[in-house]
Amino acid sequence: MCRNLLIIITIFIFNWSTGQSKNIVLDKYPFNKAKSIMLASFQNLEFVNDTLSKIKCVEIPKTNGKVNVEEFEQLVKLHKSKYEKLYNILFSKSIEENIVGKGNCSETGYAVLFFDAKGNVFEYLQFCYNCKTFSSSFNKDLLKNEDYAKLEQFKKLFDDNGISVIGYRGE
Secondary structure, eight states: OHHHHHHHHHHHHHHHHHHHHHHHHHTSTTTTTOSEEEEEEEEOEEEOSSSOEEEOOOOOOEETTEEOGGGOSEEEEOOGGGHHHHHHHHHSOOSSOOOTTOSOOOSEEEEEEEEOTTSOEEEEEEEETTTTEEEESSOGGGGOOOOHHHHHHHHHHHHHTTOOOOOGGGO
16 A cells, blocks of 8 residues: 555656656747747758759748748657757757867758747757758857757757758768
8 A cells, every 4th residue: 555655656746847847948938939849951052053052051941031931841840748858959058169160061951940829930940960050040148059969969859850860961
């Protein structure tokens, strides 16, 4: 009887503490405004003419200053159970120095898109896995700094959700 009661109490405490951390994440911007969050990939190419394009880190696809979701190659809705993981990647303090811009760009760029209740992207973060470039529409100071560990965590999050993060020329 006491053993069963102890098990029930342990399960209750675990569920309560897990639920508390998820609530904390959902109370912080931009998660508190997001109706949904999507992971996305897009072409990282600058088109020179009809037959020539060059690999270059380009800004997230936009039309008239607004993110154009139709221009993304892949879009995957992130399940709410993964929001805490994304939060931890975005806002954890990095332990390495800033690594922005140290490598060759790849053909594909990646983005995390935050959608409001009307279905519009109100915030985003984009990155190029190879050249180690990050860009964000929201306060960059909130992101602390970028490092290799964060890139690997983003790669795993994207890979786990069906968007393969591919290195330069398929490396």
